Amino acid sequence: MRAYTAGDTDVPLLEETIGENFERVVARFPLHDALIEAAPVPGADARRWSYTKMNDDVDRLARALLASGVAKGDRVGIWSPNCAEWTLLQYATAKAGAILVNVNPAYRSHELEFVVKQNGMRMLAAAPSDRTSDYVGMARQALAGCPDLRELVFLPGYGMDGLDAGDPQSDGELTYAELLKRADAVGHSGLKERMAELDAHDPINLQYTSGTTGFPKGATLTHHNILNNG
Numbered sequence: 001m002r003a004y005t006a007g008d009t010d011v012p013l014l015e016e017t018i019g020e021n022f023e024r025v026v027a028r029f030p031l032h033d034a035l036i037e038a039a040p041v042p043g044a045d046a047r048r049w050s051y052t053k054m055n056d057d058v059d060r061l062a063r064a065l066l067a068s069g070v071a072k073g074d075r076v077g078i079w080s081p082n083c084a085e086w087t088l089l090q091y092a093t094a095k096a097g098a099i100l101v102n103v104n105p106a107y108r109s110h111e112l113e114f115v116v117k118q119n120g121m122r123m124l125a126a127a128p129s130d131r132t133s134d135y136v137g138m139a140r141q142a143l144a145g146c147p148d149l150r151e152l153v154f155l156p157g158y159g160m161d162g163l164d165a166g167d168p169q170s171d172g173e174l175t176y177a178e179l180l181k182r183a184d185a186v187g188h189s190g191l192k193e194r195m196a197e198l199d200a201h202d203p204i205n206l207q208y209t210s211g212t213t214g215f216p217k218g219a220t221l222t223h224h225n226i227l228n229n230g
Contacts (some may be wrong), residue, residue: 010203017198017223018094020024022058026051037084047084054088060183061092067182068123068151072097072197075119075206079103079112079135080127085155085176089125094223095191097198101206104216109138114215119206125153125176143172153179200224 014021026034049057050181070076076098077216078089093100101119104129116124126139139152152173205221 013224014227015200015224016202016227017195017200017202018091018227019195019198021227022091023055026055035087042109044158045165049084054091055086058088058095059188059191060180061088062095062194063183063186063188064179064181065098065123066094066190066194067094067095068179070096070098070122072194074098074123075101075102075121076114077103077121077124078126079105079124079139080108080155081105083127083155085125094204095195096192097202098202099206099220102208102217104208104210105133109141111216112138113142113145115208115218116142116149119218120148121146122148123153124149125155129156141175192225198223200227 016024029106030052031050033048034051034054037047038084039046039229076089077094078086080086090100099119101115101121103115103124107115114122124139124142128136136154143149143152152170154173154177155176200223202222203220204223205226206218207221208216208218209217
């Protein structure tokens with residue numbers, strides 16, 4: 001039996017997964033703006049998603065994760081400045097039942113390797129670069145030193161200093177566009193079957209501390225935690 005302490009409220013706690021909650025909102029506000037990424041430079045266009053468009057992109061990414069062999073409970077990391085793909089991956093991992101590991105963009109190689117090894121990360125989505133940080137180079141070092149980390153996904157460089165993800169150099173590296181192509185191997189029914197296996201109390205996020213007093217520590221969050229604290 002689970003018990004939660006809650007303050008006085010007229011709204012009951014939500015007992016659903018993030019994927020279920022999101023699809024309920026999509027059905028209610030299909031054409032409303034759901035996600036807007038600011039233009040990277042003055043004069044450029046912002047990127048915008050309606051709820052319907054965002055749900056379509058989330059489902060495609062979730063199906064790509066399934067096609068990549070990502071199982072319920074697998075750790076998928078993201079190491080990047082703020083970008084739209086971060087949001088899409090958060091919802092996609094939630095629908096696929098994977099646990100998204102939010103990696104601090106300020107980490108250096110040794111901190112990244114510690115986090116990847118500690119949680120047994122299976123896949124890491126990384127920005128190409130940001131300011132003076134060569135994410136690709138540091139992520140490649142982590143891939144070499146962490147046996148559980150099977151794939152590096154290089155995010156598109158929209159809004160970042162590295163305009164392209166770079167050229168993958170091994171079988172364990174691919175671009176975000178190449179990852180999305182895998183979605184064709186899994187139908188919508190396959191994703192719905194995975195979503196039906198999930199529970200609101202399943203872990204869905206690992207949020208690491210800054211590590212200022214020692215190595216970073218991971219805090220586990222569930223669908224229930226996130227939805228009811230949002």
